[in-house]
Amino acid sequence: MQSESHRRIRRQGPALLRGDFIPKTTTDQRLLDRRGPSDWVHTDPWRVLRIQAEFVEGFGLLAELGSAVSVFGSARAERGSHDYALAEAIGRGLAEAGYAVITGGGPGLMEAANKGAASVGGVSVGLGIELPAEMGLNDYVEIGLEFRYFFVRKTMFIKYSQALVVLPGGFGTLDELFEALTLVQTGKITKFPIVLMGSGYWSGLVSWIRDSVLAGGKISPGDENLLTVVDDPAEVISIIRRAHGRGGEADSAPGQAGPPPG
Numbered sequence: 001m002q003s004e005s006h007r008r009i010r011r012q013g014p015a016l017l018r019g020d021f022i023p024k025t026t027t028d029q030r031l032l033d034r035r036g037p038s039d040w041v042h043t044d045p046w047r048v049l050r051i052q053a054e055f056v057e058g059f060g061l062l063a064e065l066g067s068a069v070s071v072f073g074s075a076r077a078e079r080g081s082h083d084y085a086l087a088e089a090i091g092r093g094l095a096e097a098g099y100a101v102i103t104g105g106g107p108g109l110m111e112a113a114n115k116g117a118a119s120v121g122g123v124s125v126g127l128g129i130e131l132p133a134e135m136g137l138n139d140y141v142e143i144g145l146e147f148r149y150f151f152v153r154k155t156m157f158i159k160y161s162q163a164l165v166v167l168p169g170g171f172g173t174l175d176e177l178f179e180a181l182t183l184v185q186t187g188k189i190t191k192f193p194i195v196l197m198g199s200g201y202w203s204g205l206v207s208w209i210r211d212s213v214l215a216g217g218k219i220s221p222g223d224e225n226l227l228t229v230v231d232d233p234a235e236v237i238s239i240i241r242r243a244h245g246r247g248g249e250a251d252s253a254p255g256q257a258g259p260p261p262g
Contacts, residue, residue: 055152062159067162068100069164069240070103070164071094071101071103071164073166073168074170074173075172076170079112083167087109087113088112089116089233090167092117094116094117094165095120095123100122100124101114101116103126103141105126105141114140123143126144128144130147130148158183161192164192164195167198168198177196185223195227195230196228197236198229199231206227206229
C-alpha cells in the first residue's frame, strides 16, 4: 500500500478523492467524448448545473481581486532553469507593481511566477484544472481554485486579468495565447497587452505570423503587432503599466468591448 504522502489525490469541487477512488477519466473527457445517440438526454441537462456552479465559484472567489495579470508557461520547466528564474522575476515585478499574479497553479513556470509574487507579499492566484496526470496546486498559491472544465477556467483567466504574459510553453500555453489573441483582435477585450517572454523561443512563431499569415491575407495589417516580444522582465512590467496608464492603476476589470452583463 502506498504511503499517505505518495497517494494520488484529486479534488472535484468540495470533494476529495484518493487512490483507486479517482475516476479513470476527467470530467471534460466525459463531456466531450462520443456517446450513444440518447445518452445526452440523461446526462447533459444535469451537467449544466455543474458548469453553472463552477462559474459561480470562480466569480465569487475572484470578484474582488483587483488588477491582475495572467502568466502562462510550461509546467515542465525545472527549478533552477533560466526560464524558471525569468518567471519568478516577472511574478515578483508584477506584484511590486500592484498586480495580482494569476497562473494555472501547476508546477514549472506557473510555480515560479506564483513564488515570485508571494515572495514580496503580493497576491498569488492559481486556477488549476482536473487532468489525467494529477498535479494539484503548487505551494505558492494563496488563492486557489481547481476546475473541472477548461472553458470555465479560461473565462476566469480573461475576465480577471488586464494583461497576459506568455513564457515558453507547449500546447496548453499556445492554446491560452491564441484564445486571448483572438479576443483582442475581435475587440472582445481592450487595453489587454499580450507579452511574449523570450525572443529566442518565440521568434519563429512571430516570423510565421508575419511572413505567412499576414502575407497570405489571413489577418489584417496591424494584427501582427498585437504581440510584443521582450527578453527583460522589467520591460514586461513597463509595457503593462504603460498600457494601463497611471502606473498600472487601471480598471479593476479587463476592458471589455460591450457593457457589463446584467
